[in-house]
Amino acid sequence: MTGLKAPNDPKSSPSIAANHSGGVTSVMEGSMAVAQAVKACRPAVISAYPITPQTHIVEFLAQMVADGELKTQYVRVDSEFSAASVIGGASATGVRAYTASSSQGLLLMTEVIYYLAGTRLPVVITGANRGVSAPISLQPEHQDSQSLRDSGIIQIYVESAQEAYDAHIQAFKIAEDHRVLLPVMICMDGYILTHVFETVTTFNQAAIDNFLPPYDPLHYLSPERPMTFGTIADENNALEFHYLLQEAMQNAKKVIEEVAQNYGNTFGYYHGGLIDCYKTDDAEVILVAMGSTVSTLREAVDLLRLEGIKVGLVKVRCFRPFPDEELCQAVKGASAVAVLDRALSMGSQGILAVEVKAALYNAPHRPLVLGELAGYGGREVTLEVARTIVERARQALESGIVTPLVDFVGLKPEILDSTRLGNGI
Amino acid sequence: MESRYGNVLFSPGHRACPGCGASLAVRTILLATGPDVIVVTATGCVETFTSPYPYSSWGVPWLHPLFENAGAVATGVELALKAKGLSEKVKVIIIGGDGGTLDIGMGSLSGMFERGNDVLYVCYDNEAYMNTGVQRSSATPVGAATTTTPTGRASWGKDVPKKNLAAIALAHDIPYVATASIGYPKDLVRKVKKAMEIRGPKYLDVHSPCPIGWGFDPDRTIEIAKLAIQTGLVPLYETGYGQTLKARRIGKVKPVDEYLRLQSRFRHLFERGDKEHIAAIQAIADENITRYGL
Numbered sequence: 001m002t003g004l005k006a007p008n009d010p011k012s013s014p015s016i017a018a019n020h021s022g023g024v025t026s027v028m029e030g031s032m033a034v035a036q037a038v039k040a041c042r043p044a045v046i047s048a049y050p051i052t053p054q055t056h057i058v059e060f061l062a063q064m065v066a067d068g069e070l071k072t073q074y075v076r077v078d079s080e081f082s083a084a085s086v087i088g089g090a091s092a093t094g095v096r097a098y099t100a101s102s103s104q105g106l107l108l109m110t111e112v113i114y115y116l117a118g119t120r121l122p123v124v125i126t127g128a129n130r131g132v133s134a135p136i137s138l139q140p141e142h143q144d145s146q147s148l149r150d151s152g153i154i155q156i157y158v159e160s161a162q163e164a165y166d167a168h169i170q171a172f173k174i175a176e177d178h179r180v181l182l183p184v185m186i187c188m189d190g191y192i193l194t195h196v197f198e199t200v201t202t203f204n205q206a207a208i209d210n211f212l213p214p215y216d217p218l219h220y221l222s223p224e225r226p227m228t229f230g231t232i233a234d235e236n237n238a239l240e241f242h243y244l245l246q247e248a249m250q251n252a253k254k255v256i257e258e259v260a261q262n263y264g265n266t267f268g269y270y271h272g273g274l275i276d277c278y279k280t281d282d283a284e285v286i287l288v289a290m291g292s293t294v295s296t297l298r299e300a301v302d303l304l305r306l307e308g309i310k311v312g313l314v315k316v317r318c319f320r321p322f323p324d325e326e327l328c329q330a331v332k333g334a335s336a337v338a339v340l341d342r343a344l345s346m347g348s349q350g351i352l353a354v355e356v357k358a359a360l361y362n363a364p365h366r367p368l369v370l371g372e373l374a375g376y377g378g379r380e381v382t383l384e385v386a387r388t389i390v391e392r393a394r395q396a397l398e399s400g401i402v403t404p405l406v407d408f409v410g411l412k413p414e415i416l417d418s419t420r421l422g423n424g425i
Numbered sequence: 426m427e428s429r430y431g432n433v434l435f436s437p438g439h440r441a442c443p444g445c446g447a448s449l450a451v452r453t454i455l456l457a458t459g460p461d462v463i464v465v466t467a468t469g470c471v472e473t474f475t476s477p478y479p480y481s482s483w484g485v486p487w488l489h490p491l492f493e494n495a496g497a498v499a500t501g502v503e504l505a506l507k508a509k510g511l512s513e514k515v516k517v518i519i520i521g522g523d524g525g526t527l528d529i530g531m532g533s534l535s536g537m538f539e540r541g542n543d544v545l546y547v548c549y550d551n552e553a554y555m556n557t558g559v560q561r562s563s564a565t566p567v568g569a570a571t572t573t574t575p576t577g578r579a580s581w582g583k584d585v586p587k588k589n590l591a592a593i594a595l596a597h598d599i600p601y602v603a604t605a606s607i608g609y610p611k612d613l614v615r616k617v618k619k620a621m622e623i624r625g626p627k628y629l630d631v632h633s634p635c636p637i638g639w640g641f642d643p644d645r646t647i648e649i650a651k652l653a654i655q656t657g658l659v660p661l662y663e664t665g666y667g668q669t670l671k672a673r674r675i676g677k678v679k680p681v682d683e684y685l686r687l688q689s690r691f692r693h694l695f696e697r698g699d700k701e702h703i704a705a706i707q708a709i710a711d712e713n714i715t716r717y718g719l
Contacts, residue, residue, distance in 0.1 A: 044504075044505060045501060045504045045505055045508060047501070072508075073504035073505075073507055075500060075504060075540065077497060077536055078497075078533065078535065079532060079533075079536070081497070081532075081533070082494065082497035082533050082536050085490060085491070085494035085498045085501065086497050086498070086500050086501040086504070087501055088490060088494075089465070089490070089497070089498035089499060089501025089502040089503075089504075090501035090505040090508075091501070092488050092498075092502065092505075093501070093505030093506060093509075094505065094509070095505040095508050095509065097501065111491060112490075112491065112494060115490060115491055119490075221463045221486035221487075221488055222463075222486055222515075223460050223461045223462065223515055226460075226483065226484055226485050226487070227486055227487075228476055228481035229486075229487065230472075230476070230489030231477065231481065231489070232472065232476055232477050232478060233478045234477065234478075237478050237479070
């Protein structure tokens with residue numbers, strides 16, 4: 001690891017710190033890990049609307065409410081648009097609020113998410129990542145959440161069920177920090193993380209309460225002190241509103257790192273702050289990825305290093321705010337960077353690849369950057385895929401040429417057959 | 426922002442047009458509710474003219490979310506009050522225009538009715554999208570010219586009748602549904618007060634003439650509002666789940682052309698001597714009188 005080490009390197013010995021906080025380790029579904037975390041955060045309001053692959057999360061929460069284990073106002077709404085709107089109204093009234101969605105649901109929420117950010121409402125939303133129609137697909141892509149990148153919502157991408165649990169507890173603390181006051185989305189790959197069964201260590205309520213005190217709102221709706229929310233701002237004032245939002249995003253960089261470190265110190269799990277680096281110090285080729293792909297790539301890095309290939313990995317954990325400085329620092333020694341994207345800005349490039357290139361443009365050292373669509377369309381990212389990508393990076397280094405700009409990894413060759421231009425009859 | 430007018434719940438000096446019916450509606454409603462409310466306002470005229478940053482006319486806590494989600498946002502406010510143990514003390518009101526209510530916000534509103542949230546929804550009905558420049562909404566009455574239903578050789582204005590949202594609200598079996606008019610402020614105050622006493626979702630449609638959009642002199646707002654009622658075109662009534670509908674009797678009914686003639690949105694009917702369509706509008710009023718027992 002470079003730079004962003006948690007004190008005491010808790011990753012190597014989670015059980016020690018975990019014991020102090022009443023950690024219990026068991027095998028559970030990723031969605032259950034999220035539901036357990038959300039329950040422990042004591043949101044006053046939860047809104048729920050079904051969409052695959054997010055649905056298990058709100059189903060588990062509904063059962064907790066039905067069993068009397070979770071005291072919250074749980075509301076079944078008429079759409080994702082309403083799901084996001086309900087938590088906005090609740091947050092404006094000064095309470096903690098949560099919802100979850102995927103794919104079309106996140107896109108339907110888009111207008112509300114801009115509103116939540118602009119009105120500085122610190123809600124937490126789980127984005128169970130899934131492709132966007134058409135064609136309709138249930139498989140994991142980042143196209144849904146990354147389409148929200150310009151809205152002002154903080155986005156953290158997790159790589160395991162454990163991180164999903166930990167990140168949700170961190171999310172409320174980040175969102176509600178008075179230096180931030182922004183909505184936070186925890187993004188987790190659909191199925192690969194929402195439906196996987198993994199060992200997850202959860203912590204007791206007292207320990208979570210201690211880490212995450214009750215929400216202390218700065219501004220909220222109350223007849224005792226009437227305030228106006230959601231005013232109309234003209235050309236004399238709108239720019240300043242936007243500036244303040246951008247400033248809050250910049251503040252969030254520090255807060256996200258702080259909260260991740262504190263969580264690591266308290267509970268023994270640190271998954272990175274803005275980024276996490278793996279064997280990057282001497283790496284010639286560095287892979288950059290987000291989400292569940294990262295855990296596959298860790299293994300790929302180990303295997304390729306056994307073969308003598310100097311490869312490393314940067315996990316972009318926080319996509320908004322984008323960790324441009326941290327990323328430049330992390331890849332400064334590398335000759336080539338291969339970005340694995342689960343999303344494509346149609347007509348342009350992989351969304352993460354564009355961000356990485358923009359971050360590196362003014363850096364004193366600029367490695368070659370390859371844009372690899374891997375996992376896009378929900379196609380599996382295997383160790384073999386990782387090997388292919390590293391090989392392409394090494395070829396690019398030899399030739400000095402990066403082509404194509406957008407590499408559809410694993411594309412069926414028959415799609416290139418020009419006879420498809422007919423109507424097929 | 427806090428009100429600079431102490432306990433004035435709706436301050437003057439806002440940017441409504443002269444003769445604005447909607448601003449009268451808001452002032453009258455808040456007179457009836459008192460200060461212990463949180464108001465959610467859908468995007469529209471009221472939102473725009475009351476909250477140009479850094480000013481606010483609101484002496485009550487007020488939230489403007491989006492155009493189409495007031496019902497859901499108010500649900501969140503109500504649930505938060507419940508979670509805080511304040512739901513007996515503080516009530517939630519939505520104030521939305523007809524576009525935000527009958528058109529784009531209808532899904533969110535229907536959801537709120539179905540869930541049974543303790544919220545009073547007030548629609549200030551000025552019968553078109555006035556904030557964007559008088560475009561037709563589903564509340565625009567048949568025959569009215571708007572900028573998206575202009576008259577011309579092939580058009581006599583909007584060619585379908587007004588959506589009956591009060592009936593749709595009632596179909597949700599909610600405890601209170603009423604219509605009111607800024608022309609009858611005592612009736613409006615009474616209905617708001619009554620609604621505030623009832624737990625659950627309530628719907629109140631307040632007919633609110635718009636001098637700009639309808640084309641009449643600003644000093645005639647109340648006169649026009651009264652004529653809409655006196656002709657039977659807008660029925661005033663209250664009802665609710667399991668209740669008999671109670672209508673306000675008109676007394677001496679006036680012919681619809683007395684109402685239509687004063688508004689330039691209907692001018693083409695008279696200029697063209699379009700007796701057929703005037704008769705069709707008269708038939709709507711006659712039907713209302715029979716149907717609601719006006």
